[in-house]
Amino acid sequence: xxxxxxxxxxxxxxxxxxxxxxxxxxxxxxxxxxxxxxxxxxxxxxxxxxxxxxxxxxxxxxxxxxxxxxxxxxxxxxxxxxxxxxxxxxxxxxxxxxxxxxxxxxxxxxxxxxxxxxxxxxxxxxxxxxxxxxxxxxxxxxxxxxxxxxxxxxxxxxxxxxxxxxxxxxxxxxxxxxxxxxxxxxxxxxxxxxxxxxxxxxxxxxxxxxxxxxxxxxxxxxxxxxxxxxxxxxxxxxxxxxxxxxxxxxxxxxxxxxxxxxxxxxxxxxxxxxxxxxxxxxxxxxxxxxxxxxxxxxxxxxxxxxxxxxxxxxxxxxxxxxxxxxxxxx
Amino acid sequence: xxxxxxxxxxxxxxxxxxxxxxxxxxxxxxxxxxxxxxxxxxxxxxxxxxxxxxxxxxxxxxxxxxxxxxxxxxxxxxxxxxxxxxxxxxxxxxxxxxxxxxxxxxxxxxxxxxxxxxxxxxxxxxxxxxxxxxxxxxxxxxxxxxxxxxxxxxxxxxxxxxxxxxxxxxxxxxxxxxxxxxxxxxxxxxxxxxxxxxxxxxxxxxxxxxxxxxxxxxxxxxxxxxxxxxxxxxxxxxxxxxxxxxxxxxxxxxxxxxxxxxxxxxxxxxxxxxxxxxxxxxxxxxxxxxxxxxxxxxxxxxxxxxxxxxxxxxxxxxxxxxxxxx
Ligand SMILES: Cc1ncc(C[n+]2csc(CCOP(=O)(O)OP(=O)(O)O)c2C)c(N)n1
Ligand SMILES: [Mg+2]
Numbered sequence: 001x002x003x004x005x006x007x008x009x010x011x012x013x014x015x016x017x018x019x020x021x022x023x024x025x026x027x028x029x030x031x032x033x034x035x036x037x038x039x040x041x042x043x044x045x046x047x048x049x050x051x052x053x054x055x056x057x058x059x060x061x062x063x064x065x066x067x068x069x070x071x072x073x074x075x076x077x078x079x080x081x082x083x084x085x086x087x088x089x090x091x092x093x094x095x096x097x098x099x100x101x102x103x104x105x106x107x108x109x110x111x112x113x114x115x116x117x118x119x120x121x122x123x124x125x126x127x128x129x130x131x132x133x134x135x136x137x138x139x140x141x142x143x144x145x146x147x148x149x150x151x152x153x154x155x156x157x158x159x160x161x162x163x164x165x166x167x168x169x170x171x172x173x174x175x176x177x178x179x180x181x182x183x184x185x186x187x188x189x190x191x192x193x194x195x196x197x198x199x200x201x202x203x204x205x206x207x208x209x210x211x212x213x214x215x216x217x218x219x220x221x222x223x224x225x226x227x228x229x230x231x232x233x234x235x236x237x238x239x240x241x242x243x244x245x246x247x248x249x250x251x252x253x254x255x256x257x258x259x260x261x262x263x264x265x266x267x268x269x270x271x272x273x274x275x276x277x278x279x280x281x282x283x284x285x286x287x288x289x290x291x292x293x294x295x296x297x298x299x300x301x302x303x304x305x306x307x308x309x310x311x312x313x314x315x316x317x318x319x320x321x322x323x324x325x326x327x328x329x330x
Numbered sequence: 331x332x333x334x335x336x337x338x339x340x341x342x343x344x345x346x347x348x349x350x351x352x353x354x355x356x357x358x359x360x361x362x363x364x365x366x367x368x369x370x371x372x373x374x375x376x377x378x379x380x381x382x383x384x385x386x387x388x389x390x391x392x393x394x395x396x397x398x399x400x401x402x403x404x405x406x407x408x409x410x411x412x413x414x415x416x417x418x419x420x421x422x423x424x425x426x427x428x429x430x431x432x433x434x435x436x437x438x439x440x441x442x443x444x445x446x447x448x449x450x451x452x453x454x455x456x457x458x459x460x461x462x463x464x465x466x467x468x469x470x471x472x473x474x475x476x477x478x479x480x481x482x483x484x485x486x487x488x489x490x491x492x493x494x495x496x497x498x499x500x501x502x503x504x505x506x507x508x509x510x511x512x513x514x515x516x517x518x519x520x521x522x523x524x525x526x527x528x529x530x531x532x533x534x535x536x537x538x539x540x541x542x543x544x545x546x547x548x549x550x551x552x553x554x555x556x557x558x559x560x561x562x563x564x565x566x567x568x569x570x571x572x573x574x575x576x577x578x579x580x581x582x583x584x585x586x587x588x589x590x591x592x593x594x595x596x597x598x599x600x601x602x603x604x605x606x607x608x609x610x611x612x613x614x615x616x617x618x619x620x621x622x623x624x625x626x627x628x629x630x631x632x633x634x635x636x637x638x639x640x641x642x643x644x645x646x647x648x649x650x651x652x653x654x655x656x
Contacts, residue, residue: 128399
């Protein structure tokens with residue numbers, strides 16, 4: 001990772017933060033409905049891992065906290081915001097919403113709202129990659145609490161038995177909604193849990209993007225090298241509530257303060273300032289630039305876009321005019 | 331046209347589709363080395379190898395999800411779930427992922443998987459091996475549900491299902507795998523929508539699907555021979571979407587309907603067909619439609635109790651006679 005990369009990543013992570021915080025505002029203004037899960041505080045996880053992978057080439061899948069993963073894969077932030085606004089120009093044409101961002105062109109294979117749902121889907125994509133003989137890998141990002149689902153164990157087992165090119169990334173933010181990990185989970189260190197499947201794993205600071213990148217480099221090389229699945233645990237924290245209705249009453253202010261002191265954007269910023277690569281003023285200017293872009297381009301696009309037509313309500317339920325439905329004829 | 335068994339028809343469809351397209355795979359418990367509980371994949375492991383004929387761990391939700399994920403990238407998995415009772419465990423991935431992904435991605439992704447399993451009540455297998463789940467599958471938007479009543483349909487429906495771009499559930503029957511029937515020697519693709527008139531008649535329509543088509547045909551024979559009643563039998567091989575036009579056309583002709591289902595009545599095929607009749611041709615009816623369904627109990631082990639729980643041709647005859655006052 002050279003200085004130019006770090007500067008770019010600083011901008012990307014700052015953009016991600018400002019994007020999410022702007023979603024928060026839009027939700028309060030009732031422009032965005034439903035459930036909204038923000039990624040603020042966890043930016044170094046997606047950015048660090050995908051920096052080590054090949055976004056747009058590797059297949060990425062995740063849960064409902066999915067905006068930033070999609071954007072890092074190459075999805076247009078305008079389309080992601082338009083999706084949150086429920087617009088026809090949205091990445092899923094307004095049919096998906098915040099939890100179901102898809103951008104198949106950039107191989108972002110979706111956000112899924114069933115906790116643990118993507119585990120086997122990722123293994124399946126890896127199976128397909130293997131059959132086709134490509135050099136892609138499948139990457140699945142999910143939370144810590146998802147590891148208590150059966151799909152976690154079923155998928156790890158199959159991935160190992162069939163030596164599938166899949167990287168499981170656990171974004172361990174210590175909570176599943178309001179339940180702290182030690183109250184729900186017998187083994188706190190998630191990377192230890194996969195030893196039961198003989199899958200190599202590691203645990204890393206998820207707030208320091210360079211640490212994430214380094215660990216992910218090793219993980220990605222392992223998987224792409226044909227050595228089978230890998231499990232990477234990133235220790236992180238979400239700065240907002242689980243979703244918009246959550247006041248974080250179950251977390252201590254001390255704990256929150258401790259983690260705000262480890263903000264992934266500030267860590268990288270200060271490192272760049274210390275190295276003399278940027279100044280405080282540069283960072284301020286960057287922030288203004290990002291905020292303007294979000295307002296003038298992203299929000300403006302979402303606002304101006306049309307809603308889906310009600311007469312197209314049933315579109316996308318089934319494939320259109322599939323000849324095999326009619327016995328191959330017609 | 332050769333007479334082959336239901337299981338052989340399914341096996342042949344697998345074999346032809348796998349030979350044609352290297353992206354077609356099949357997966358399930360004991361389907362490979364062991365050849366499949368009902369022999370539907372017999373010999374395929376030797377022919378296509380372990381990468382395409384996959385013996386899975388006993389993880390129904392996991393391997394169904396894996397098949398769905400593979401289908402996102404163009405693989406065409408045929409997933410066998412040993413018994414439909416175990417399919418409950420896979421409903422999360424099948425319903426939440428496969429059925430919804432096209433819609434919630436705005437048409438970007440599709441999950442062209444086939445899930446097939448042995449449904450129905452066999453002989454004394456007890457409550458946890460006797461479920462009939464077709465009603466559950468047919469209530470899910472985004473899924474196609476078909477159910478073959480004979481080897482020709484079993485072959486042709488699987489052929490079409492593999493090629494169709496939608497997720498398809500094929501409801502087979504434990505007791506039908508050894509049933510013989512004619513299957514065309516040349517390739518045959520059965521439509522995934524519609525219905526078939528299995529017997530023409532004018533006095534009443536008997537709607538059946540899968541095994542109950544045979545009860546209807548038996549009953550129609552008895553009704554004709556002993557009571558001079560000419561029953562039409564309509565085979566609803568497609569349960570979702572149901573054939574509105576076909577159902578209506580037959581009722582317009584006979585003006586009477588009896589729906590025969592192996593499952594319990596609540597929220598079932600009978601209820602759905604009856605609703606369609608009410609909506610489409612209520613004023614064509616000469617009598618209130620009736621359902622012949624299973625008794626609403628977990629299926630008992632005892633053979634007498636089991637027999638009493640599941641309908642048969644005699645029950646169909648009784649229902650028609652009551653309806654016609656004969
Ligand atoms: C199958 C299922 N059960 C419950 C929920 C409700 N739910 C949504 S997110 C969540 C917590 C998940 O926590 P974690 O996996 O750690 O991810 P995080 O939200 O912390 O990123 C729960 C219980 C759900 N969406 N799906
Ligand atoms: Mg969590």
